[in-house]
Amino acid sequence: MTDDRKPMIECRGVHKHYGDYHALRGIDLTIRAGEFFSLLGPSGCGKTTLLRTIAGFEDISEGAILIDQKHMEEVPANKRPTNMVFQSYAIFPHLTVAQNVAFGLRRDPRGKAEKAALVEEALAMVGLRGYGNRAAHALSGGQRQRVALARALILKPKVLLLDEPLSALDRKMREQMQVELIKLQRQVGITFVLVTHDQEEALVMSDRIAVMFEGEIAQLDGPEALYARPASRRVADFIGVMNFLPAHILGESDGVATVEAPGLGVVELPARQISRANPDDEGPTIGFRPETMTLVGPNQAHSQPRETNATIDEVVYYGDMTYYDLRLDGAAAIDGKAHTVRISMRNVFGRDVQEVGTRTRLAWSPGSLVLFR
Amino acid sequence: MAKGLDAQARQGYALIAPPFLYALLILAAPLLTILTYSFLTDGYLTVVRDFTWANYVQVWTDPIVRTVMLRSLTVSALVTLVTVLLAFPVAYYVSFMVRPEKKATWLFLITIPFWTSYLIRVFLWKVILGYNGVINSSLTGLGIIDEPLTFILYNVNSIVITLAHAYAPFAILPIFVALEKIDRSLLEAGRDLGESRAMTFWRVTLPLAMPGVLAAVLIVFIPTIGDYVTPELIGGGKIPMIANLIQVQMLALDNRPLGSALAVTAMAIVALVSIVFLLINRRFLKVRS
Numbered sequence: 001m002t003d004d005r006k007p008m009i010e011c012r013g014v015h016k017h018y019g020d021y022h023a024l025r026g027i028d029l030t031i032r033a034g035e036f037f038s039l040l041g042p043s044g045c046g047k048t049t050l051l052r053t054i055a056g057f058e059d060i061s062e063g064a065i066l067i068d069q070k071h072m073e074e075v076p077a078n079k080r081p082t083n084m085v086f087q088s089y090a091i092f093p094h095l096t097v098a099q100n101v102a103f104g105l106r107r108d109p110r111g112k113a114e115k116a117a118l119v120e121e122a123l124a125m126v127g128l129r130g131y132g133n134r135a136a137h138a139l140s141g142g143q144r145q146r147v148a149l150a151r152a153l154i155l156k157p158k159v160l161l162l163d164e165p166l167s168a169l170d171r172k173m174r175e176q177m178q179v180e181l182i183k184l185q186r187q188v189g190i191t192f193v194l195v196t197h198d199q200e201e202a203l204v205m206s207d208r209i210a211v212m213f214e215g216e217i218a219q220l221d222g223p224e225a226l227y228a229r230p231a232s233r234r235v236a237d238f239i240g241v242m243n244f245l246p247a248h249i250l251g252e253s254d255g256v257a258t259v260e261a262p263g264l265g266v267v268e269l270p271a272r273q274i275s276r277a278n279p280d281d282e283g284p285t286i287g288f289r290p291e292t293m294t295l296v297g298p299n300q301a302h303s304q305p306r307e308t309n310a311t312i313d314e315v316v317y318y319g320d321m322t323y324y325d326l327r328l329d330g331a332a333a334i335d336g337k338a339h340t341v342r343i344s345m346r347n348v349f350g351r352d353v354q355e356v357g358t359r360t361r362l363a364w365s366p367g368s369l370v371l372f373r
Numbered sequence: 374m375a376k377g378l379d380a381q382a383r384q385g386y387a388l389i390a391p392p393f394l395y396a397l398l399i400l401a402a403p404l405l406t407i408l409t410y411s412f413l414t415d416g417y418l419t420v421v422r423d424f425t426w427a428n429y430v431q432v433w434t435d436p437i438v439r440t441v442m443l444r445s446l447t448v449s450a451l452v453t454l455v456t457v458l459l460a461f462p463v464a465y466y467v468s469f470m471v472r473p474e475k476k477a478t479w480l481f482l483i484t485i486p487f488w489t490s491y492l493i494r495v496f497l498w499k500v501i502l503g504y505n506g507v508i509n510s511s512l513t514g515l516g517i518i519d520e521p522l523t524f525i526l527y528n529v530n531s532i533v534i535t536l537a538h539a540y541a542p543f544a545i546l547p548i549f550v551a552l553e554k555i556d557r558s559l560l561e562a563g564r565d566l567g568e569s570r571a572m573t574f575w576r577v578t579l580p581l582a583m584p585g586v587l588a589a590v591l592i593v594f595i596p597t598i599g600d601y602v603t604p605e606l607i608g609g610g611k612i613p614m615i616a617n618l619i620q621v622q623m624l625a626l627d628n629r630p631l632g633s634a635l636a637v638t639a640m641a642i643v644a645l646v647s648i649v650f651l652l653i654n655r656r657f658l659k660v661r662s
Contacts (some may be wrong), residue, residue, distance in 0.1 A: 093559075
């Protein structure tokens with residue numbers, strides 16, 4: 001869907017060394033114009049370093065970075081067509097809101113009145129109309145962030161870089177800002193590059209996500225593909241919750257693998273459900289998401305092709321849903337380990353949350369399994 | 374609740390009482406004495422208890438006093454200017470260029486001049502700057518100059534050099550603290566918004582460092598205007614500042630009322646200048662929170 005758009009940012013074999021520390025290890029990446037792109041990973045994975053090399057705050061040790069088809073290696077930060085929303089927002093405390101927003105307009109040849117109108121327009125865009133004369137230090141966290149957005153967007157950059165912009169906000173505010181940022185991005189059409197360690201935030205906001213571990217991109221995909229078909233066990237573990245069971249590969253022909261997993265029995269998995277990038281060296285593993293399996297009552301009918309008996313080990317109630325930790329029958333017989341798996345069920349009125357120790361049935365389909373090998 | 378607060382307040386007063394009394398005794402009492410003396414009549418070797426404005430009239434009309442007062446103001450203004458201008462780059466370097474784990478060492482090194490007595494440091498400057506001092510003898514020895522330089526001793530230049538050196542740490546530290554408080558991402562934001570390093574310094578770093586700079590100005594200006602040792606030793610007694618004049622009146626001529634009037638006047642002028650700076654500083658401090 002987005003493939004026809006021209007590339008806006010290209011990273012070619014980007015390496016970054018800090019002394020002995022190898023922060024970026026050969027990043028190849030193309031971010032397209034108008035895309036909402038996220039760099040996702042745990043702290044220390046190099047996502048912020050990559051963002052800062054794009055902004056020009058860090059030199060790269062090797063490789064090339066192009067923005068809008070122009071090489072950026074020799075271009076200083078203040079001459080790049082990018083603007084940044086900093087994690088701390090970096091609002092100038094000695095200036096008013098309007099002066100903050102107008103900071104980058106000093107060289108703009110337009111007149112005073114015209115600039116003032118631009119500032120007012122930018123403030124209105126982020127929902128801060130009339131805040132211009134406020135002192136910057138008197139703003140709340142959410143307002144500071146809006147000022148930072150207005151200050152960057154008023155310059156109409158080709159790329160807006162956002163460094164964990166929502167991490168300092170409380171949950172409600174964060175969810176609200178996520179939606180606002182998506183809307184804002186659609187409205188202005190600027191390429192957004194977001195750095196975050198929050199997988200939920202990345203899934204909610206992005207067109208595409210690059211998951212990074214240890215200075216490398218582990219997977220680059222859209223949110224749905226990333227969630228449903230993680231390229232490696234590590235990515236699967238990082239994005240949402242996934243259950244892992246050790247798998248025993250019985251045979252493989254025409255790309256279809258016949259696999260036995262404790263508690264699940266023998267299943268046949270087609271090539272699209274097999275991920276061959278399994279650098280963690282944990283041996284073949286079957287993975288599935290908590291919501292892909294359902295608990296069914298003793299006599300309750302279901303439409304799933306397979307079912308497994310299990311005992312409820314733990315119940316975690318979340319209001320809208322409940323997590324059940326289950327011991328699958330027969331799982332322990334294979335290698336003596338308990339192999340608890342976690343299943344999530346949406347809570348429905350009229351259906352009781354089940355109790356610990358209850359014997360239950362688990363209905364599932366082989367189509368929801370992923371094999372990492 | 375109110376009762377609890379009262380008890381707390383009482384405890385607070387009890388806690389501050391000893392230092393308060395101490396401050397009253399060593400600060401307020403001498404000040405009041407000086408203030409009283411300045412309105413009394415000089416009776417040659419004694420002080421006559423007759424109220425008079427005569428001391429102030431003399432202080433404010435005597436051309437010698439005016440010259441010395443103006444010189445004191447000029448010298449301390451010069452010292453302040455030189456000290457702060459030299460201190461800023463040092464503070465900037467330590468804050469921005471020195472690695473965090475080395476900063477403590479640098480600050481420690483900056484305070485080294487304090488390890489020797491002020492008097493000895495001043496005297497050392499005399500040795501360095503003197504007619505047959507280190508600078509002159511080396512330069513003549515090397516054949517760079519034929520006659521010793523005279524503009525570096527027994528004049529305002531030498532006083533400024535000595536005082537600027539003596540007060541450098543007092544200026545470096547407050548500026549350093551102000552620079553340390555600046556969030557480094559603000560500087561990146563300045564660059565990100567299209568400004569060069571120099572313009573970012575001008576538009577972001579300098580305004581945010583101003584509280585430190587103004588504190589440095591006050592800390593240097595106030596004590597230097599009343600400095601007594603340096604003009605005496607480095608100035609060779611030929612270019613007295615206001616403190617020297619007070620000393621002469623108080624001790625040599627034993628005219629305590631006139632000396633007191635001089636002291637009160639000098640204090641009033643310093644207070645006035647300080648208030649102006651404090652008001653300016655309040656503008657800069659207001660933005661911090």
